Structure formats: structure tokens, C-alpha cells
Amino acid sequence: MSLAAPISSSVRESASQPAGSAISLVEITRRFGHKWALRGIELDVAYGDLVVIQGHNGGGKSTLLRVIATAVQPTGGNGHVLGKDLRREASEIRAESALLGTANGLYEDLSATENLLFAARMLGVRQPAEQVVKALAQVGLANDADERVRGYSSGMQRRLALARLLLQEPKLLLLDEPFNTLDADGTALVHQFMASTRERGGAVVVVLHDLARLSVAPSATYTMTMGRLA
Amino acid sequence: MSAAASWTRVSAVAAKDLTAERRAKANIVAVTSLGALTLLVFGFAIGPDVATLRTAAAGILWLSVLFSGVLVFHRSYQIELDGGALETLLLYPGERWEIFAGKLLANLCIVLLVEAIVIPVALVLYHVSVPDTWPALLAVIMLGTLGFVTLGTFYSAMASRTRSREVLLPLLLFPMLVPVLLAATEGSASYLVGNAMGDAGAWLRLLVVFDVIFLLGALLVFEHIIEA
Numbered sequence: 001m002s003l004a005a006p007i008s009s010s011v012r013e014s015a016s017q018p019a020g021s022a023i024s025l026v027e028i029t030r031r032f033g034h035k036w037a038l039r040g041i042e043l044d045v046a047y048g049d050l051v052v053i054q055g056h057n058g059g060g061k062s063t064l065l066r067v068i069a070t071a072v073q074p075t076g077g078n079g080h081v082l083g084k085d086l087r088r089e090a091s092e093i094r095a096e097s098a099l100l101g102t103a104n105g106l107y108e109d110l111s112a113t114e115n116l117l118f119a120a121r122m123l124g125v126r127q128p129a130e131q132v133v134k135a136l137a138q139v140g141l142a143n144d145a146d147e148r149v150r151g152y153s154s155g156m157q158r159r160l161a162l163a164r165l166l167l168q169e170p171k172l173l174l175l176d177e178p179f180n181t182l183d184a185d186g187t188a189l190v191h192q193f194m195a196s197t198r199e200r201g202g203a204v205v206v207v208l209h210d211l212a213r214l215s216v217a218p219s220a221t222y223t224m225t226m227g228r229l230a
Numbered sequence: 231m232s233a234a235a236s237w238t239r240v241s242a243v244a245a246k247d248l249t250a251e252r253r254a255k256a257n258i259v260a261v262t263s264l265g266a267l268t269l270l271v272f273g274f275a276i277g278p279d280v281a282t283l284r285t286a287a288a289g290i291l292w293l294s295v296l297f298s299g300v301l302v303f304h305r306s307y308q309i310e311l312d313g314g315a316l317e318t319l320l321l322y323p324g325e326r327w328e329i330f331a332g333k334l335l336a337n338l339c340i341v342l343l344v345e346a347i348v349i350p351v352a353l354v355l356y357h358v359s360v361p362d363t364w365p366a367l368l369a370v371i372m373l374g375t376l377g378f379v380t381l382g383t384f385y386s387a388m389a390s391r392t393r394s395r396e397v398l399l400p401l402l403l404f405p406m407l408v409p410v411l412l413a414a415t416e417g418s419a420s421y422l423v424g425n426a427m428g429d430a431g432a433w434l435r436l437l438v439v440f441d442v443i444f445l446l447g448a449l450l451v452f453e454h455i456i457e458a
Binding site for chain 1: 235238239241242243245246249250253254309312313314315317318319320321322323324325457
């Protein structure tokens with residue numbers, strides 16, 4: 001498996017980047033029942049940025065990523081992601097962004113190849129079979145491609161979830177505790193993926209408890225407390 | 231969004247669900263066994279009178295399909311919830327109705343497979359012979375199944391967003407199924423034991439109307455209930 005060197009700080013200047021912000025959120029709120037998970041979030045992320053969000057459990061970090069990914073709609077406020085309106089152009093945002101949540105989102109009764117082929121067809125990937133083989137090789141699962149995911153270790157499942165993102169080449173990469181259950185090689189894969197996304201001019205937002213696990217300095221670090229970003 | 235891209239996504243969802251179902255053989259065996267057991271138990275409850283059994287055959291057959299189908303619908307979204315796959319599924323680009331259509335297609339295949347096994351069992355247990363008008367009977371079964379599976383797939387999606395989904399699904403589904411169940415039962419009975427009132431065709435047309443309404447309604451509303 002080939003691992004990229006840590007991305008340099010010149011990435012933001014050298015990559016071809018569209019005008020405007022990758023993420024621009026204004027007064028975003030989200031309520032679940034009686035509980036406010038997000039309270040007046042203001043966030044601006046430029047293309048090429050690597051932004052880290054930290055905070056205590058239950059602070060609203062994962063909810064914020066899910067709102068940006070259009071997995072949940074905000075209760076209030078407005079925003080643009082990749083130049084698209086968060087509410088009205090959710091499908092367009094989904095086509096160009098990728099979220100790796102805390103759950104891997106895999107089908108345990110399917111093999112790794114079948115999981116990725118399904119993802120490739122849903123994503124409209126051209127030559128899906130070839131891309132799936134390539135992605136599996138990239139994450140080091142080529143030899144276990146036909147095994148059912150049920151028999152995979154948690155680290156292998158995380159790698160497979162990462163392989164699903166590799167099919168997409170997103171402009172916006174959203175990662176929620178991406179290093180969970182990954183070994184050193186797996187961690188390097190995540191770094192490589194973040195670097196390649198930024199090299200293409202895309203932005204990366206990572207929810208992370210342990211900043212020491214990042215191999216490069218982030219463009220900005222925010223802390224979320226009780227649904228507020230600071 | 232092109233029709234070809236939509237069909238790719240619809241067929242991908244259907245193929246994925248059917249593959250997962252094929253791998254979990256125990257589930258399909260359980261569903262089919264429940265259908266056959268329902269027929270058997272109701273048969274015992276009715277008693278040995280052949281004329282009564284024949285009269286009740288259509289209704290009990292549809293009830294056995296109903297009970298089996300609930301397990302199929304529940305499983306349909308359970309495979310999405312098990313590995314946290316529902317959110318990933320909803321984050322793929324494309325229209326939400328494509329997900330619904332894929333799941334509907336897969337559930338239709340599974341319920342038709344169950345019917346292919348329980349219908350011959352019902353014919354034997356309830357002393358009913360295949361009528362000469364079997365193509366019309368087949369049309370009633372297909373249309374009734376389509377309406378039933380459309381509602382089942384829709385309400386299981388709604389129930390999947392709640393904690394008490396196992397209890398909620400039949401509570402939501404059964405009342406809404408009454409028109410389809412009534413038309414399918416009466417239509418089937420007309421062809422199985424004779425069309426005394428000459429209204430078999432009317433039940434068939436009613437099923438077509440129900441199917442069109444439920445299918446269009448579900449396709450249009452699915453986006454809102456799955457994102458709730």
C-alpha cells in the first residue's frame with residue numbers, strides 16, 4: 001500500500017480552488033425533541049482547509065457534521081456547502097461530499113466487494129468493478145475482498161468504509177473520529193486521503209478528540225460545547 | 231437525473247436487499263413457515279367441514295400473507311439499521327424515491343416467493359382446486375400483493391425511524407391495509423369458490439385503483455418520512 005507524505009502548508013495556495021467558501025454556515029440550529037444539539041453555529045471553511053472540531057461528548061460535533069453532509073436538516077439558520085444551498089440543493093451537496101461517521105454503514109451479510117459495488121452503483125461511478133478492485137487494494141483488503149463483512153475485524157470494517165469514500169473523490173471530506181479502531185497503516189491511509197482531497201482543492205473537516213493523531217497542522221481548530229462553536 | 235441513472239440505483243438497492251436476504255436463509259424459511267403455520271392453525275380452528283373451509287380459504291390465505299409480509303417488511307429496514315447503513319444510504323446522491331422503489335421491488339420478489347409456497351399449501355389444506363379462470367385469479371393475487379407490499383414498504387420505513395418499530399409497524403399498517411385486503415380477499419374468493427354476485431371484475435378494478443393511489447402517494451411522500 002502506498003502512503004503519501006504529509007501534506008505541506010502550501011497546499012492551499014497550489015491547488016486549483018473554486019471561488020468562495022467550501023462551507024459557510026450562518027446561525028445554524030438543530031433541535032432533537034426538547035434538546036438543542038446546535039445553537040447558532042457560524043462556520044466558514046475555505047477550499048483547501050483542514051478544520052478540526054473538538055469538544056466533550058454530546059457537545060454537538062457529530063450533529064454538525066451530519067448537518068453539513070445533509071444527513072439531517074437544520075432546524076434554523078441557513079448555509080451553503082460547496083456553493084450549494086444547504087436546504088434546497090441537498091442532493092447536489094451529497095454528490096460532491098463524503099461523510100465517514102462513527103458507524104461504518106456497511107452490510108454485514110455482503111462481501112467487501114459487494115458492499116463497494118453497491119456504493120459505486122449508487123454513486124454513479126464509471127467502470128465500477130475496476131474502481132472497486134482499486135479501492136480495495138488501496139486500503140489493503142484485496143485478499144479479503146470476497147469475505148463477508150460479518151467476519152471482518154472492526155479495523156478492517158473501518159478500512160472498508162474508507163474504501164467507499166475512495167470511490168467518490170469528494171470535494172468535501174467530513175470525518176467523525178476517523179482513526180477509531182485503525183492501526184498505524186490505517187491511520188496513514190486516512191492522512192493520505194485527507195491530503196489527496198486537499199491537493200485536489202477540496203476541504204476536510206475532522207471531528208477528533210486527540211489532536212496528536214493528526215500528522216499535519218490544521219488550518220483551524222474549533223471547540224464545541226453545549227452546541228456552540230468557539 | 232436520467233432514467234438510466236435512476237434505474238441503476240433502484241436495481242442496486244433491490245439487488246443488495248435480495249442478496250442480503252438470500253444469505254440470511256433462516257429468515258426466509260421463518261417467513262414461509264409462519265405463512266404455512268397460519269394456514270394450518272386457522273384450518274384447525276374452522277374445523278373439518280369442507281364447504282366452510284373452501285369459503286374461508288381466500289381470507290385466510292391473505293391473512294397468512296399479511297402476517298408473513300410484516301416480517302419481510304420489518305427485515306427490509308433492519309438490515310439498514312444494523313450497521314448504521316441507513317444514514318449512508320440516505321447520503322448517496324439521487325432521489326429518495328429510488329430507494330423506496332428498490333426496496334419495494336425486493337420486498338415484492340420475497341412476498342411473491344412466499345406466496346408461491348403458501349398458495350399450493352392453502353389449496354391442499356382448504357380443499358380448493360385451481361379454477362378455470364386462474365389467469366384472473368393470478369391478476370387479483372398480483373395486484374393485491376402489489377398494494378400490500380407498497381403499503382408495507384412505506385410504513386416499515388416510517389416505523390424504522392422510531393424505537394418501538396416492531397410494535398408500531400402492524401399498528402400503522404393493518405388499518406391502512408383494510409381496503410386492499412378486502413378487495414383482494416373478495417376478488418380471490420370470487421374466482422376460487424364461484425362468482426355468485428358477478429362482481430369479481432369490480433374487485434379487480436378496485437385493486438388497480440388502490441395500487442395506483444398507494445404507489446404514487448408512497449413515491450411522493452417517502453422523502454419526507456425517511457428524513458423525519
